[in-house]
Amino acid sequence: MDPTTARLRYHGTGGSLFGLMFVNALLTIITLTIYSAWAKTKVRVYHWSHTELDGDRFAYHGTGGELFAGFIKAGVVLIILSFAFSALNSAIIGENASVGAQIATTVGFYVVFFLLVALAINSARRYRLRRTSWRGIRFSFHGDGTAFLSLMIRGTLLTIVTLGFYAPYFANQARAFFVEHAKFGSEPFMYDGKPGPLFREYVKAVLLTLPTLGLYWAWYAAFKNRHFWNHTAMRGARFQSTITGGALLGLHVTNLLLVLFTLGLGTPWAIARMHSFWCNNLSLVGTVDWATIQQRAGEAQAVGEGLADTLDVDVDFGM
């Protein structure tokens, strides 16, 4: 069989997204933010149902109720955490605290916070993928929280120690972790990206930062995206990204102007343009016998997602 190309397409429009986001904003204000969990879910449903792969739309099955329960649990965790630390502060350190002891507790707080964020990223991914489907088959994510935690700790420390030069290795490892633990039904995804090319491009970007006034990082971002996707495969089919630095920079600049000159009202149009851009530049090359891919049953809890949101982490890795 000849390899075929399955294209991704985004059908969303700024206009209908504007309507959705406007109603969401209104209800979020009226309900004093309680509605935001449902608002978020509605936007996700919209994006997925307007994203097409090989003639079929994706579907998002998460509910606002699940996300809201996640927010509540995350809030409880955060409240307990801050109480514990203020109790620790006054109990152990007391009033005549040395500066060193104060710094130690503050650093301790942020370390625990960082670990929670890492766990939240992992479980948010689990939640989101399990609630996404295509052709009636659910995706899933099986990344272990502690494994991801050790990856994050090691990567962060090494990045700091190497003054940032470990960052491309770290990014490649994180990508590998995300892809290799993801499944479509019974079928696992595979990642064979090596860190070498990413590192060379990273060094190039660092060297060209001053001469290009930092604009070269758009080319690095495009390279990273191509590297990530072109090394992501599933049963003989491989993704192909055609993103270029120039196009990416052009998109960001025009989107920025679009938002600025409409005083923010153009944001939905900018979002729709961004989604179109990502989808138009991505395809799946190869032939897959979809009939052999089986459904897997599985459930995920919404707690991770809520926590990530409360801690204000962007957990969107563009997959």
Added chain:
Amino acid sequence: MVTSRRWEWSGFYYDGRTAARESVTLTLEGNRLRIRRTDGTTLLWPLSLVRQTQGGYSTEQVRLEFGDEPAEALLVNDPTFAAEIREASPVARRAVRRQWKTGPIVALSVAALVLVVALYVWGAPAGAVWAADRLPKSWEVSMGEGFLEHLQRSDRVCADADSVPELRTIVTRLTDAGPGEEYRFHVIVVRDSLINAFAAPGGFVFLFSGLVNAAKTPEELAGVLAHEIQHVTLRHSTRSLLREVPLRFALFSITGGGETTANTVASLGALTFRRGDETEADREGLRLLRAAQVDPSGMISFMRTLEAEFGDAPRFVRYLSSHPRTVDRIAELERMASEARYETRPLLDGASWERLRNLCEE
């Protein structure tokens, strides 16, 4: 004889077990959807048990699900499907939503946006006036006490008129001549070098020590007090705070209950009076001075001090700002003062006035 059109659509069927896609033909059979598969077999879905999860927008496929998870699914690309099946039977009308096109969505949203803005721009002030007139006095007093507590906490209160006989003399002259016992007035001197004064709801008037010091005569101070007392009596302060309610509410939502942010932003906007309020307080303040037999030229001359101190704002600021131009206010006050001349009585002797002026000096 009734002729009915036989509806038929094409779609894709997914059995929920594998990712295989199968072209199917759909027909409506009573209250059931008949799905004819490629192998010739058919499935019958009762419409009352079918769930629609996508297809509210004309840019979406219509997605129908049936059965427990993992559910069977039907995806229909045909853009006329939703409208046609809804027309075909009342049960189908309940099962399949109408599809919205982008144009009407944008038109409706823009109309709603305009409505919300209009409601805020005109509705909030009107609502504030309505509510301020009906708010129990005790609520106004507790709003004012909030301001006092805030200043006390930051240790900025220098003196209370009740404990300063010279200031009490001026205040009682005015309040005794005032329109009644509606409010019990608390005049508080705040330690701050700015030339400023403000009126909080419920009878709380705050004078900055900078202003007390900048006044040249007790009559000038009485002019400021009369103006602020009228802001309270006319409920301008209460209205001003109530006008902020929708804004505070929105801020509270956006910041997710970030109390400090909301408080900061709201208190900056709080207690701004509208142009009409200032003119009214000037006019009624002057009337109060007359009733109390206080020389009105003090009020006018202090306004001149203000003009000299701050000057007039540039034109565009003036347009935006809530205060009318100081020169206009002076002209208006002079006109009103010249209309009715009356007998005046002095407020304080020179020594008492000097003591009061330097009340908060260290």
